[in-house]
Amino acid sequence: MTAQKLDGSATLKAIKAELTERVAALREQGVVPGLGTVLVGDDPGSHWYVGAKHKDCAEIGIESIRVDLPATSTQAEVEAAIDELNADPACTGFLVQQPTGLDEFALLSRVDPDKDVDGLHPVNLGRLVLGEEGSLPCTPLGCIELLRRHGIELRGAEVVVVGRGLTVGRPMGLLLTRRSENATATLCHTGTRDLAAHTRNADVVIAAAGVPGIITADMVKPGAAVLDVGVSRVDGKIAGDVAADVWETAGWVSPNPGGVGPMTRAMLLMNVVTMAERSLAAAKAAAKVTA
Numbered sequence: 001m002t003a004q005k006l007d008g009s010a011t012l013k014a015i016k017a018e019l020t021e022r023v024a025a026l027r028e029q030g031v032v033p034g035l036g037t038v039l040v041g042d043d044p045g046s047h048w049y050v051g052a053k054h055k056d057c058a059e060i061g062i063e064s065i066r067v068d069l070p071a072t073s074t075q076a077e078v079e080a081a082i083d084e085l086n087a088d089p090a091c092t093g094f095l096v097q098q099p100t101g102l103d104e105f106a107l108l109s110r111v112d113p114d115k116d117v118d119g120l121h122p123v124n125l126g127r128l129v130l131g132e133e134g135s136l137p138c139t140p141l142g143c144i145e146l147l148r149r150h151g152i153e154l155r156g157a158e159v160v161v162v163g164r165g166l167t168v169g170r171p172m173g174l175l176l177t178r179r180s181e182n183a184t185a186t187l188c189h190t191g192t193r194d195l196a197a198h199t200r201n202a203d204v205v206i207a208a209a210g211v212p213g214i215i216t217a218d219m220v221k222p223g224a225a226v227l228d229v230g231v232s233r234v235d236g237k238i239a240g241d242v243a244a245d246v247w248e249t250a251g252w253v254s255p256n257p258g259g260v261g262p263m264t265r266a267m268l269l270m271n272v273v274t275m276a277e278r279s280l281a282a283a284k285a286a287a288k289v290t291a
């Protein structure tokens with residue numbers, strides 16, 4: 001048996017078509033969504049990701065504001081760029097591409113939470129813990145959307161997340177256990193005594209450890225869905241966390257590339273549009289009160 005593909009590239013395309021209509025509706029009401037990015041340094045991967053994000057935006061009618069800073073930039077210089085985007089009305093949402101090599105917590109905390117399209121500002125992570133409305137982290141959200149759009153039920157499912165990083169693992173557990181998802185989430189990490197005992201019991205495995213091939217066929221329940229989030233580079237090529245033999249045991253696997261990466265971009269676009277819609281609704285409500 002060969003697993004079916006959880007196709008992130010095709011899903012990104014479908015989401016872009018849906019968002020194109022929502023952006024057009026916003027523009028008709030005088031709101032032009034604009035995505036800002038702050039990129040520090042010369043890392044080729046980061047340049048590719050930021051380039052792809054702006055290309056996606058152009059395809060669906062979102063404006064771009066790209067701020068590229070040299071690798072020699074100081075914390076204060078990057079913070080000044082963030083302050084400018086916070087104050088720029090043409091920028092409805094922005095992100096600081098990681099890694100920067102600087103104090104990322106300080107940079108993230110400086111972004112206006114209502115412009116935080118990455119959903120990583122402490123206020124937005126706090127809103128997620130409290131179950132309040134806010135922007136949500138793109139990669140975990142993309143994993144859930146990828147499963148949903150392929151008809152994989154999360155309600156009541158045993159989901160094992162491998163990795164406890166701040167951008168994927170930790171928020172993933174919080175998203176999965178919201179009432180709207182109602183999954184049972186187990187967060188495994190380097191301190192987990194018997195990783196295979198957990199993954200073998202899972203209906204869904206989300207591998208975000210950043211260790212090439214850490215999930216092998218013998219660790220997966222036949223028919224399970226396996227999402228490969230890890231991105232490592234081996235001999236210049238992307239190497240995910242999921243070994244090739246998993247395709248023979250699992251029911252569904254997300255390829256890497258072509259799986260969760262494009263979904264991260266899709267959810268970024270979704271966040272930009274949703275946040276612009278929310279601020280339009282808030283402006284309309286405020287106008288009604290003062291009328």
Ligand SMILES: Nc1nc2c(c(=O)[nH]1)N[C@@H](CN(C=O)c1ccc(C(=O)N[C@@H](CCC(=O)O)C(=O)O)cc1)CN2
Binds near residue numbers: 118238257265
């Ligand atoms: N501020 C942020 N920085 C980083 C994030 C993030 O969500 N916010 N995540 C990653 C990088 N990332 C988004 O920025 C990202 C990763 C992968 C892809 C993608 O589409 N990948 C392609 C393959 C690309 C290639 O060939 O190199 C795929 O998987 O098919 C998009 C965005 C770290 N930084």
